[in-house]
Amino acid sequence: MKKKNKSSLFREIPAVDHLLESPRIKETLFGTPRPLVLRAIHEVLDGLRQRIKNIAEADDLPDLAFDAVVDQIVERVSMLSEPRLRHVINATGVIVHTNLGRSPLSKRVIARLGELAGGYSNLEYDLDDGKRGSRYVHVEDILKELTGAEAAMVVNNNAAAVLVALNTIAKDREVIIARSELVEIGGSFRIPEVMRRSGARMFEVGTTNKTTIKDYESAIEARTGLLLKVHKSNFQIVGFTEEVDLAELVTLGRKHGLPVMEDLGSGCLIDFSTYGLRGEPTVQDSIAKGADIVTFSGDKMLGGPQCGIILGTREIVSAIRQNQLSRALRVDKLTILSLQETLHLYRDEKQAIRHIPTLRMICQSYGSVRRKARRLLGMVGRIGKDSVSVGLCDGFSRIGGGAMPLEEIRSCLVSISSRVSPASKIERFFRSYNPPIIMRVEKNLALLDVRTIQEKELRTVAKAIREWYQKEKSEAV
Ligand SMILES: *Cc1c(COP(=O)(O)O)cnc(C)c1O
Numbered sequence: 362m363k364k365k366n367k368s369s370l371f372r373e374i375p376a377v378d379h380l381l382e383s384p385r386i387k388e389t390l391f392g393t394p395r396p397l398v399l400r401a402i403h404e405v406l407d408g409l410r411q412r413i414k415n416i417a418e419a420d421d422l423p424d425l426a427f428d429a430v431v432d433q434i435v436e437r438v439s440m441l442s443e444p445r446l447r448h449v450i451n452a453t454g455v456i457v458h459t460n461l462g463r464s465p466l467s468k469r470v471i472a473r474l475g476e477l478a479g480g481y482s483n484l485e486y487d488l489d490d491g492k493r494g495s496r497y498v499h500v501e502d503i504l505k506e507l508t509g510a511e512a513a514m515v516v517n518n519n520a521a522a523v524l525v526a527l528n529t530i531a532k533d534r535e536v537i538i539a540r541s542e543l544v545e546i547g548g549s550f551r552i553p554e555v556m557r558r559s560g561a562r563m564f565e566v567g568t569t570n571k572t573t574i575k576d577y578e579s580a581i582e583a584r585t586g587l588l589l590k591v592h593k594s595n596f597q598i599v600g601f602t603e604e605v606d607l608a609e610l611v612t613l614g615r616k617h618g619l620p621v622m623e624d625l626g627s628g629c630l631i632d633f634s635t636y637g638l639r640g641e642p643t644v645q646d647s648i649a650k651g652a653d654i655v656t657f658s659g660d661k662m663l664g665g666p667q668c669g670i671i672l673g674t675r676e677i678v679s680a681i682r683q684n685q686l687s688r689a690l691r692v693d694k695l696t697i698l699s700l701q702e703t704l705h706l707y708r709d710e711k712q713a714i715r716h717i718p719t720l721r722m723i724c725q726s727y728g729s730v731r732r733k734a735r736r737l738l739g740m741v742g743r744i745g746k747d748s749v750s751v752g753l754c755d756g757f758s759r760i761g762g763g764a765m766p767l768e769e770i771r772s773c774l775v776s777i778s779s780r781v782s783p784a785s786k787i788e789r790f791f792r793s794y795n796p797p798i799i800m801r802v803e804k805n806l807a808l809l810d811v812r813t814i815q816e817k818e819l820r821t822v823a824k825a826i827r828e829w830y831q832k833e834k835s836e837a838v
Pocket of ligand 1: 518519523546593625658659668
């Protein structure tokens with residue numbers, strides 16, 4: 362370490378009282394709540410102490426001048442005043458991005474939220490009878506209409522839907538499931554774990570790659586309570602494989618008087634094979650094949666709010682409603698409203714694709730994404746060809762959220778590279794932008810996938826590219 366020893370450095374750190382009384386803090390942070398100022402001071406001072414403690418021979422000494430410390434505090438206050446959860450721009454090309462809030466809601470849905478959120482509603486009030494009603498009726502009818510199911514209800518998310526369904530149908534009984542379907546989703550949802558929590562006992566059949574109807578049939582015993590099928594959301598098994606179709610499982614269930622449940626994961630209401638994508642099974646298919654219970658997420662390919670939708674027979678859905686767990690997993694009025702409005706858009710498939718952002722992004726043609734990318738470059742304007750390059754290239758978007766893991770949608774990307782900065786540094790610049798722009802890095806190229814950038818965000822992205830370019834130019838000289 363240079364010259365000074367650590368204890369003298371520690372002594373140089375300004376005192377809290379001294380800082381609080383300083384005119385600059387008093388003026389600049391006038392009106393800022395005192396607890397916030399104190400928190401900022403403590404965090405900055407702790408940071409300095411930590412740096413001194415860990416300081417090594419070659420390190421620069423931290424700047425402990427009073428004014429420099431005050432600068433840091435002012436900056437920290439402004440950082441702490443920023444909301445933690447905020448809007449980011451998704452330029453990753455992953456449409457249902459689990460880390461970025463999955464599905465954006467439709468403008469049509471958002472327009473209805475304000476009035477309901479800021480006022481009272483008939484959430485649990487029957488306007489015909491003037492008596493207490495059920496919160497689920499608002500979405501049950503439309504779910505039945507769209508899917509052909511006998512009954513429906515909604516809980517907090519699909520994990521909750523699976524949990525409460527298993528707990529209701531198969532507590533203390535055995536649930537037969539194919540070994541190839543014991544999936545893990547996003548690290549925190551594992552079928553065997555959820556099964557254990559529900560009080561059901563798991564009985565695995567088949568092998569990793571092959572399961573036949575005989576495997577299920579020979580596993581059925583007096584203790585069996587349910588046959589379960591789980592959609593392989595985020596992986597595929599290819600090669601020498603065999604699995605049992607839901608319809609076959611239903612036939613087997615009927616023969617033995619056992620209910621059959623399917624966890625669809627994403628849950629599509631639209632047959633995407635007509636839009637040139639590999640078909641995901643639709644919810645309507647599962648109901649038509651006779652599943653007694655079907656569960657799926659509201660915020661994956663459905664494009665609505667976070668929730669778990671449960672469809673099924675009147676008898677089972679009614680038992681699920683009466684389960685105390687449902688009370689603990691219930692959804693609030695904003696979720697019900699968002700889901701109601703999203704589902705109503707599905708009455709007309711064209712409307713749904715036009716107005717539900719997730720569907721619109723999935724179905725947007727390559728040509729249309731390319732035109733959007735060209736518009737973006739137009740907004741960026743001229744960029745000298747010295748040491749940086751900003752241009753278009755082709756690539757692939759993904760659906761994400763555990764649907765069609767292998768499906769790649771051809772897309773148009775803006776690639777950014779520099780002779781001065783590695784792609785990881787470019788990525789960091791955009792991530793620290795306000796609003797943050799999240800991009801992807803491939804082969805030392807920083808890439809903005811235009812498919813997931815919303816139309817109204819194009820100007821902001823163009824501005825960020827220009828600012829990055831200016832900064833890069835000034836650093837290059
Ligand atoms: C995503 C998924 C879940 C969990 O759904 P959440 O809505 O995230 O709780 C459960 N099962 C399958 C098959 C999934 O794909």
